[in-house]
Amino acid sequence: MAQVIQLDDLDRAILKLLKEDARLTIAEISSRLNKPESTVHFRIKKLQEKGVIEKYTIILGDPLKPKHLALVVLEVERPIIEDFLERYVEYITKTLSMLPNVLLVAKSGDDKIVALVGDESKEKLTEFIEDNIKTIPTLRNAIVLPLSEFKKGNDIAGFLAEV
Amino acid sequence: MAQVIQLDDLDRAILKLLKEDARLTIAEISSRLNKPESTVHFRIKKLQEKGVIEKYTIILGDPLKPKHLALVVLEVERPIIEDFLERYVEYITKTLSMLPNVLLVAKSGDDKIVALVGDESKEKLTEFIEDNIKTIPTLRNAIVLPLSEFKKGNDIAGFLAEV
Known part of the structure; x- marks a missing residue:
């Protein structure tokens, strides 16, 4: 490879x-x-x-891409039975990746999850995070970083947006 | 729009x-x-x-895309003269966006910057962050979140990778 x-x-x-x-x-x-x-x-x-070009794709424009993005860093509760941590993390990443406004989900370390979420307005984005992310059980902490003014990688919203 | x-x-x-x-x-x-x-x-x-399709593009494959990604959350030192904060943030985002392994740079709030960085190995990635990011002046704090196991948005490395 x-x-x-x-x-x-x-x-x-x-x-x-x-x-x-x-x-x-x-x-x-x-x-x-x-x-x-x-x-x-x-x-x-x-x-x-040679796989240098992996895929040809489209970037979606303003009508379909979320206008406001935020990065959410989730810290998962460490359970008393340590073995359960992996299951908690698995459960949360799965839940997140099924939500409509969640553009990206990745694990970080053994107890953290990073998600990129987007919506058409700041208010809707905040509401979405409060109602759908912060309410997930077994979550210890959620840090929300609203993104503004991209200097590089600006196109990701249109790339990750779903049809 | x-x-x-x-x-x-x-x-x-x-x-x-x-x-x-x-x-x-x-x-x-x-x-x-x-x-x-x-x-x-x-x-x-x-x-x-109508701008629903904004652009046609390619996603780069394994030979060109970084194998290891980390999200870096940078907190900028608040200067004694508050007006300088914006300039500090501006300086750091600009510096970051010119670095080769930095795939994405965005501001968050008035004193934070989020960057996505990538490299071919964990060691190189850590070294890059230590040598090129943590050393930036006027930085108060840098939290590094290595990303593993994407559940969604996996293609961003190949999308953001530079030729």
Whole structure:
């Protein structure tokens, strides 16, 4: 899996163009990079085969993406019977990932869970967190970090938003 | 911008297919959904025009995406002259967003910054955070939350990874 893959400037230039617009045709890429179409075609084929390009997808725009995002760091109650901790964490991550406004869920360490949640207004987002997240049993603590002004990675809301 | 857009089942079905594979042709979508090509073509055109589809892009695979991710919550020192706080925050977000392994940077409240960082191994990730993030001046505190086992939003590393 973690094979070392050598990418040259042309590979990177192609990847950059496709990141910006994955609908570009071979002909367009070839003309922008001033390389023969056959070369571009071959490179893209290789990039796909090697798994450098994993998937082609769309980013959803304003009408569908949540306008307000918050990161929630959840700390799970440590049960008296230590073995239960894993089950608690499993239960909470599962519950969270099924909720509609939850865009991302990941475990952190053995007793923490990080979730990215979004909604159309600050009020709705707060309400969602209060009603649906903070009420989850076996939760010890939930720190809410409302996100504003992205400097990098701004597109994640449109990428993670569900249809 | 925040106009209410009515999407019907067909729109949503098209969007779901394109999220899974943005290279599907009109013909393929039309045959999968059992709708005329002209209808599918028209719907996609409308979805683009209305900004429901914002962009077509690629997700990078294993060879280019960081294997280990951590969320870093930075708390900025509150200066004696309160007005400087904004400048500190601005300085740190800018510094962070220029660093190669930083995938996402967002402000939270008036004195916090959240960053998602990634690297190929846990050791390199820790080293990067220690050497490049924790050393930033005017920082009061940095909480590192290593992320493991994504339950949702797993693709963000490949989406945010830079070429």
